[in-house]
Amino acid sequence: MPEFTLTLREVREEATDTRTFAFDSEPRVVARPGQYLLVSLDAPGDPRRGSRSLSIASAPSDPGLLLTTRVRTASPFKRALDGLAVGDRIRAKGPLGRFYLPEGDAPAVLIAGGIGVTPFRAMVRASIDAGRRSPVSLITSDRTPDSIVFREEFDAWSVAHPWFTVTRTVTRPAESGAPWTGPVGRIDERRIGPALRAGAVLVAGPPSFADGMQALLASAGIPGDRVQIERFQGY
Template identity: 40%
Template sequence: MKFKLIEKKPEAKGTKSFFWEPDKRFEFLPGQYLYYTLPKLEFPDARGATRHFTISASPTETPPYRLTTRIREESGFKRSLDALRIGSVLETEGPDGTFILDAGDKGPHIFIAGGIGITPFRSMIKFVLDKNLGYPMHLIYSNSHPEEIAFREEFDHYADLIPNFKLTSTVSKKDESKTPWVGLIGRIDANLIQKVASGYENPTFWVCGPPPMVDAMEKALGDLKIPGNRVRTEKFTGY
């Protein structure tokens, strides 16, 4: 498929969303991803011109299709993506991926996100809300600094207005930031997970983020004796 870039939107410090108009519509499930191939690498990247990214939009809001990612100086691909002009066209393949929320997954759901690992959960949460499914959902979302929290206003809005959606946000390096923060401080750990989970009966735990974070959460869930069939994980490797 061909995607045409129609909009760029800053989501948080270092994070942007890219909105694409497809040459043809397609169906996908919340949490799936696409492969993107840039027409040209403006900045060199030894890994080439193709990467895969989660569709951060819900199936209920597409098209356009949304790619949300952190732009890092060390990634030639990311810098080249960010340099694309509105109207640029690239090739995509997919959708693919098994880290998906189906309409039959009634929950409760506890989503545990580290950094840009929030993207599949943004798709899943919006899907449940737009479909009025009413499934109980609790998002535990960790970032290093407050200014790096993607979709912050959106999730705060949901938490204020929607009874079946709860939000627990935490930052691990508050002292390094000038942005005000009155929420939790520290990394997600077994104690925090247990506190959140105590409000739900047999929840499914979803974990997404950098590999070290996902590994730590798997250990924490194991320490809490959560059965493996109630844990779903996805690792976002460096791009």
């Protein structure tokens, strides 16, 4: 498995307690959208010795390698990651994984729970770069309005590219002071209409979310061979 050095070039606040870490890689790493890296950090007190899987949010056309994650937990790994300064270097392996948006003209649906939206940012950006015209529907579920990741970017892309649409729902809007006039509650059968007509359905999020979506899609009669699941483990 290839191993390389990542040098931190920038940190961006994407949403509440959510940051994008932009790295330069040596040698330059080009990942297929949907893949992830195995990142190693010096994280004192970490029983897993500071190595975790992080999905890549960047497409090949983006400057640098983008890793986006929640940082609200107090785990040793998260503290070490959030404590990095510009110019710091870490080690990584990869890219890994086979969670891909299929090629071709068939409509696709991307269903994300929270930070599970990360690989979909890479997929949509790459689809724009490739001149895609077939429909891609992004359906997301977040806890609060201020925890929605890549909100402005996805909204701008949906305006500029009519084949790309975004549907959002928030489960606990009252926990945030941010305004919300959109749907409230979990993704249910009312929200997955586009998936019934899609050639591919990709689901990413925490295990409980992914399992729930897998069951929902199966109950709607969507064949399992049209569904890909990526479970984000907590760390």
